[in-house]
Amino acid sequence: MRNKTESDRRKFILTMARGAGITALGGLVWSAYVDEVTASSLILRPPGAIKEEDFLKTCIKCGLCVEACPYDTLLLAKPGDNKPLGTPYFIPRDIPCYMCxxxxxVPVCPTGALDEASVTTDGKLDINIADMGLAVIDRETCIAFWGIQCDACYRACPILGEAITVEYNKNERTGKHAYLTPVVHADACTGCGLCEKACVTEKASIFVLPREVAMGKAGNYYIKGWDKSDESRMEEATEIKTETELSKEKAMDSLNSGMGDLY
Incomplete structure (x- = not known):
């Protein structure tokens, strides 16, 4: 009887342990699923990362890029990070990309999720053409726009004088001093985040966002009339016609109909 009781107890403990293991595994899988579907659109990827949708399909979460980074910039997303589990990302305010x-x-990526060709110029790797994101300035909290001299972000930029420049504007409030304010140039900024790391305000007043989040999109219906090469975008445009009762009238008729109100 005693042996049977001990045997039943062992079976019970084993069953409970298995159940706990399955529950833990299920929780991990569920957490990964939640992270995947609720992932923030503000994730910054390593240099050479292909478009996010394709990146998530191509990255095998091997972590080789994270291991290769000499500055510990890159992290692998873990449960609760609100990022697709196991994918590489970085937080510039903590550790930016030091533009090796x-x-x-990039070269260690086995699948092409980090595309070597996208950071190559004339057959050589070129970190200056990387596109990790775009720095954005909050003018309300940037002390340079208050009139306090600060060029921390400008000095920290590895592409000095190109990605970030400084503008000189008259201080209308004092009439004596000049504002020295930073300007980010989207065509040169790599999104490395060195400026964000260097920012002296409590919460960075210059910060990196994915380029598609940081920038608007003019669409194919507006072109730069002075730029002939820009006209090519019109080829992809489709006609959109919006008509209202007022727009059916000719401009002169509309003006004439309102003339009586002026006298």
Whole structure:
């Protein structure tokens, strides 16, 4: 009888342990699913990352890029990070990308999720053409726009004088001093985040966002009339016609109909 009781107890403990293991595994899978579907659109990827939708299909979450980074910039998303589980990302305010000339994180990628060709110029790796994001300035909290001299972000920029420049504007409030304010140039900014790391305000007043989040989109219906090459975008445009009762009238008729109200 005693042996049977001990045997039943062992079976019970084993069953409970298995149940706990399955529950834990299920929780991990569920957490990964939740992270996937609720992932923030503000994730910053390593240099050479392909479009996010394709990146998530191509990245096998091997972590080789994270291991290759000499500055511990890259992290692998874990449960609760609100990012697709196991994918690499970085937080510039903590550790920015230090723009390694040999970009060690890219060549080790076995699947092309980090595309070496996108950071190559004339057959050589070129970190200066990387597109990790775009720095954005909050003018309300940037002390340079208050009139306090600060060029921390400008000095920290590895593409000095190109990605960030400083503008000189008269201080209308005092009439004596000049505002020295930073300007980010989207065509040169790589999104490395060194400016964000260097920002002296309590919460960074310059910060990096994914380019598609940071920038608007003019669409194919507006072109730069002075730029002939920009006209090519019109080829993809489709006609959109909006008509109202007022728009059916000719401009002169509309003006004439309102003339009586002026006298």
């Amino acid at each position: 000339p040999d970009i060690p994180c």
